[in-house]
Amino acid sequence: MSTKEVGEGKFSVKKFFVYFVLVGGALVSLFPFYYMFVMATRLNREINSVPPPFTPGTHLVENFQKVTENIDFFGAMGNSLYVATTVTLGTLFLCSLAGYAFAKLPFKGKKVFFVMILVTMMVPPQLGLIPQYYIITALGWLNDFKAIIVPGLINAFGIFWMRQYIAEGVPYEIVEAAKIDGCSNFRIYWNVVVPMILPAFATLGIIVFMHVWNDFLWPLVVLRDPAVHTLQVALRALNDARQMDYGMIMSGTFWATVPLIFVFLMFNRLFIQSLSEGAVK
Amino acid sequence: MKMTKKANQLTETKRTTIAAYLFISPFFILFAIFGLFPMIFSFYLSFFRWDGLDPMTFNGLNNFRFIFSDPIFYSSIKNTFIIGLLGTLPQIIVSILIAFALNSALIRFRNTFRTLIFLPYITSIVAVAIIFGLVFNNQPFGFANYILSFFDAGPIRWSAEYWPVKFAIATMVFWRWVGYNTIIFLAGMQSISKELYEAAKIDGATIGQQLRLITLPMLKPIVMFVVFTSTIGSLQLFTEPLIFLGRGLREEGITVVAYLWRDAFVYNTFGTASAAAIVLFVIIITLTAINLALSNLIGRSKRKVS
Numbered sequence: 194m195s196t197k198e199v200g201e202g203k204f205s206v207k208k209f210f211v212y213f214v215l216v217g218g219a220l221v222s223l224f225p226f227y228y229m230f231v232m233a234t235r236l237n238r239e240i241n242s243v244p245p246p247f248t249p250g251t252h253l254v255e256n257f258q259k260v261t262e263n264i265d266f267f268g269a270m271g272n273s274l275y276v277a278t279t280v281t282l283g284t285l286f287l288c289s290l291a292g293y294a295f296a297k298l299p300f301k302g303k304k305v306f307f308v309m310i311l312v313t314m315m316v317p318p319q320l321g322l323i324p325q326y327y328i329i330t331a332l333g334w335l336n337d338f339k340a341i342i343v344p345g346l347i348n349a350f351g352i353f354w355m356r357q358y359i360a361e362g363v364p365y366e367i368v369e370a371a372k373i374d375g376c377s378n379f380r381i382y383w384n385v386v387v388p389m390i391l392p393a394f395a396t397l398g399i400i401v402f403m404h405v406w407n408d409f410l411w412p413l414v415v416l417r418d419p420a421v422h423t424l425q426v427a428l429r430a431l432n433d434a435r436q437m438d439y440g441m442i443m444s445g446t447f448w449a450t451v452p453l454i455f456v457f458l459m460f461n462r463l464f465i466q467s468l469s470e471g472a473v474k
Numbered sequence: 475m476k477m478t479k480k481a482n483q484l485t486e487t488k489r490t491t492i493a494a495y496l497f498i499s500p501f502f503i504l505f506a507i508f509g510l511f512p513m514i515f516s517f518y519l520s521f522f523r524w525d526g527l528d529p530m531t532f533n534g535l536n537n538f539r540f541i542f543s544d545p546i547f548y549s550s551i552k553n554t555f556i557i558g559l560l561g562t563l564p565q566i567i568v569s570i571l572i573a574f575a576l577n578s579a580l581i582r583f584r585n586t587f588r589t590l591i592f593l594p595y596i597t598s599i600v601a602v603a604i605i606f607g608l609v610f611n612n613q614p615f616g617f618a619n620y621i622l623s624f625f626d627a628g629p630i631r632w633s634a635e636y637w638p639v640k641f642a643i644a645t646m647v648f649w650r651w652v653g654y655n656t657i658i659f660l661a662g663m664q665s666i667s668k669e670l671y672e673a674a675k676i677d678g679a680t681i682g683q684q685l686r687l688i689t690l691p692m693l694k695p696i697v698m699f700v701v702f703t704s705t706i707g708s709l710q711l712f713t714e715p716l717i718f719l720g721r722g723l724r725e726e727g728i729t730v731v732a733y734l735w736r737d738a739f740v741y742n743t744f745g746t747a748s749a750a751a752i753v754l755f756v757i758i759i760t761l762t763a764i765n766l767a768l769s770n771l772i773g774r775s776k777r778k779v780s
Contacts, residue, residue: 207578207681214575218568219590222653225605226593228617232608240608243623245615287500294497298490306498313505315762319710319731320755321512323519323738323748328512330526344508352501378493407598409713410731414739425600432604432717439608446601457596461589465657 229450232443233257240439256444263434265419266445269427270452276338276412276423277405280345284401285394288348292355293382297368307356314349322414329415340415341423345405351397358393359386399456399464406453424449516755519748526742537749547750549725550733551757553715557640557729558708561647566700569652570693573659574685588660592653602650603717607633610642610718618642633719639727643714651707655700662696663689698769705761709754730754 232240235250260266294300295307325344334340363386371381409425416422422430431445457464520537522530541547575581576588594602609617610632622628632638670688679687690697712731719727723736730750738747 210681211575211578211581214571215581215587215591218572218575218652218656219587221649222590222593225602225609225649228609229601229605241613241615243614243620245617245620291498291501294494298494298497299487300491300494303494306502310501313509316509316513317706317710317754317758318509319712319734320751320758321509321516322734323744323751324512324515325508326738327515327519327744328508343504347501347504347509349501352498378490378497382497403596407600409598409600410735414735425598428598428600428604429717432600432607433720442604443608446604450597450601453596453598454593457593458589462585465588465592 226450229443229447232439233447235440237438237440252440253444256440257448259438259441260431260445260448263441264422264427264431264445266427266448268420269422269424270449272338272421273406273424276341276345277402279338279342280405281398281402283342283346284348284351285398287346288351288355288397289359289387289390289394290382291352292357292359293386295352295356296359297363297365297386298378310349310352313347314353319410322410325411326414335415336418336421338416338421341405341408341412344411348401351401354397355390355393358390362393363389395460396463396466399460402456403453513755516748516751519745520752522745524744526738526744530745533745537745538753540746541749541753546725546728547733550728550730551753553640553727554709554711554729557643557647557711557727558705560640560644561651562701562704562708565648565652565655566697566704568648569655569700570659570685570690570697572652572656573663574689576656576660577663588657591656594650594652595654597650599646599650599713600717602646603714606642606646606649607718610638610645634724634726636726639719639724643711643718643727646714646718647708647711651704655704658700659693659696662693666692694772695769698765698772702762702765702769705765706758709758709761730757 231246231249233256234253235246236252236255239246239250257266295303329335329340332339334343367385367389368381371385376384407425408423409429412423412426413429416426419427419430428445428449432442434442519530521533521535523533523537524530572591576584576591581587611617611619612629612631612633614620614623614629616629616632618632619629622630630638632642666689670692671684674684674688710731711729712735715723715727715729715732716735721740723732728736731754734747734750734754737750738744
């Protein structure tokens with residue numbers, strides 16, 4: 194107790210510094226959200242005046258109605274939801290299956306294959322953008338969600354992540370016991386491994402979902418028809434409209450951001466933990 | 475009896491091997507089609523003329539000649555590096571400071587602060603660019619210009635002038651990524667033994683000294699990782715300039731990926747776009763090699779000391 198008091202007196206400068214940095218950082222983080230909300234509740238005329246408004250107005254609903262007149266907001270949200278969910282489920286399945294093979298099954302060339310997967314993580318995806326577009330047109334997948342979903346299933350990080358988790362989290366004895374019972378490798382994966390790695394599914398799932406939800410360049414290239422626009426592409430269309438109505442644009446942005454903030458706050462700890470684990474590993 | 479058992483075991487290992495190959499094959503098949511083949515095909519395409527519809531025609535080195543004689547291409551490379559540097563360097567310094575503060579034993583509401591500081595990362599880049607597009611609006615009612623007006627400065631035409639464009643885009647990069655990197659640094663700091671700090675405190679070290687003499691040296695591998703991923707990330711800048719500058723993509727703010735996107739999907743010259751992609755590829759490979767060499771060097775000198 195006494196040492197704590199001494200410490201508190203001695204390090205008050207430090208305490209001030211720490212809180213100064215944290216409060217400052219939190220304010221800088223939050224301000225654009227607040228600003229977005231304020232603008233989403235204001236008419237364009239109010240936003241265009243000097244001084245600009247800094248407190249919420251009363252036109253939240255009205256602005257959103259304008260959004261739905263300009264873009265199919267709920268359609269785009271449905272598209273985003275569909276694409277992100279499909280990619281997430283597919284990725285979890287394929288990554289855990291491959292991760293299981295790398296973690297528990299003996300086979301020739303395991304090391305080489307694994308290193309190859311790690312190497313693909315170093316290659317930036319934009320390099321093949323144009324040929325990828327070419328392939329998608331050749332397959333007839335332009336304006337088709339398959340164009341997002343199928344390439345989206347490639348996830349080297351996910352395989353790496355699942356391998357680490359399964360190697361540590363699933364004991365050999367259980368796999369061996371199942372094998373002696375005559376289970377096929379897939380049955381072992383499905384009935385034994387999958388139930389044991391559900392936490393890993395949750396963490397990787399959130400990361401993948403957020404990535405797909407926020408992705409912009411690739412959907413912009415392959416989803417041209419407004420009927421298949423994802424939320425991000427639709428927002429861009431809203432922002433590109435000839436008549437700049439900032440209240441409307443901010444309203445669309447606000448309602449597109451809110452669901453993600455919600456999901457994030459629900460899984461906050463899991464999410465941050467998994468991201469930092471992924472990096473430190 | 476013995477024979478059949480052996481045969482059974484053989485088929486068992488064989489079956490396992492086949493299963494393993496099956497389990498890992500989706501990645502390799504998909505990567506071959508949508509990753510490896512496009513990369514190789516990029517090289518091929520960069521020697522052809524193609525508008526996206528008609529048959530391709532061989533064009534020799536003309537695509538490269540074209541982009542290297544296009545001043546906007548040079549601008550795009552320069553912009554990418556300037557914005558990358560402006561957005562990344564301060565960001566790394568600030569995120570180390572915030573992580574250090576978050577890691578301090580004295581604070582309350584640690585999780586709340588961590589959540590708030592991380593929040594920008596979950597926002598989509600499109601949303602970030604739209605919000606900051608209004609913050610950095612050219613008109614006097616834009617937030618930045620309004621603040622400047624108190625100092626009798628501005629209004630600045632943020633999306634049209636050389637440095638303001640870069641500053642605005644770098645701010646977007648900074649804001650979205652600083653929390654993410656803070657979390658990465660924090661994870662690194664938490665793996666540093668508390669005893670080191672205790673010992674330093676007993677010896678009377680100030681926070682500045684603790685940060686400089688304990689945290690930073692122990693954090694070196696993570697710093698290298700963050701520098702590496704941020705560099706590669708900033709070379710791929712696209713969404714911010716496109717949303718902020720619109721389809722016109724003014725020369726003051728165009729980036730390499732935006733340049734190649736516009737060549738392909740606005741001008742329909744896929745050949746020059748591929749050539750630009752190849753140049754970007756060479757730049758990325760070079761930077762990666764430098765990065766790896768540097769981290770090897772640092773790793774080696776560290777081993778010598780210990």
